[in-house]
Amino acid sequence: MKHLKILLLMAGLAPAVAAHAATIEMTVNGLVCGFCAQGIEKTLRRNAATEDVFVSLEHRLVAVATKPDADIPDETLREALRDSGYDVTAIERTGRSLAEIRAGAAAKP
């Protein structure tokens, strides 16, 4: 009975986790000006799986929200940033929404 409850709980949580996992956060070298962000956004928005893009110069961060049930392979992301003229040093899929990331970036230390 206890195991059944755990399974039901996990099954209930799974869709929520999947829904929040549609944000890809990349750490990028070379982000120094607004023009950098403009070029990166333009490139990433060309991908059919992209819902929205956010770039933070302060946090060296490029975040991509993907459309439901869509993903962008790491190599495609690295190539997109390389073709924009920048270097990706890390890629992470997180449960943070783009709104949360924007709010976090806007909060000055």
Add this chain to the structure above:
Amino acid sequence: MWKSCGRKACALALAALPLAAAAKPIAFAHGTTVMAEYGAGTMTEVQAFYAPSYRYSFGGGHLALDSEIDDRSRDITYLRFNVLPKRWNLPTAQANVFAWGGVGRAHVGETGEDEFAWNAGGQFDYETRRVYASLRTDLHESSAFSHRIDTLQLGFAPYAHETNELAVWFVVQAREFTGGLYDGTEVAALLRLFKRNAWIEAGLTQDGKLQAMVMFNF
């Protein structure tokens, strides 16, 4: 002849060295850059470039040169190809080496004749979100003239701007012209503002003349 070739060789060598400048001739892949500069009455230039890749762009421009010393004037219309042979992406900084070359027609004011003209140049820049340095050289040649414009810019930002915030920079510019256009070094203090795809800078030279530039990327 040898003297002329020496100048050309020097200019080409300078183009390959770490030179720097303000606006970049390649903004980003699939981007179009339009810029116009008013250089204190000695030079006025408009340019438009399209970049299929962040590595190169092509386009054209018009450069008007009016000597501060005598009645020399040139109106040069050109097609140009820009390349980015080297970029360094650091965690909090970026540095670039650009080079370019092109051909066009020049109207020589004092003779009234039109000449074939070519140009070559280069630029090196280094920037963080608070510090900026660039050096640029631009050579324009024809059978009737040879002018090189060397520009050094050093800038600092009072705060580190974020993506959608207004960027404010204080810039000091030093510029020299060869070929009898200006005697000495022209120094200007500039205020540069940019946000998203628009850039504007303006200031005064030591002679009290306006130095200004606008640029749009889209």
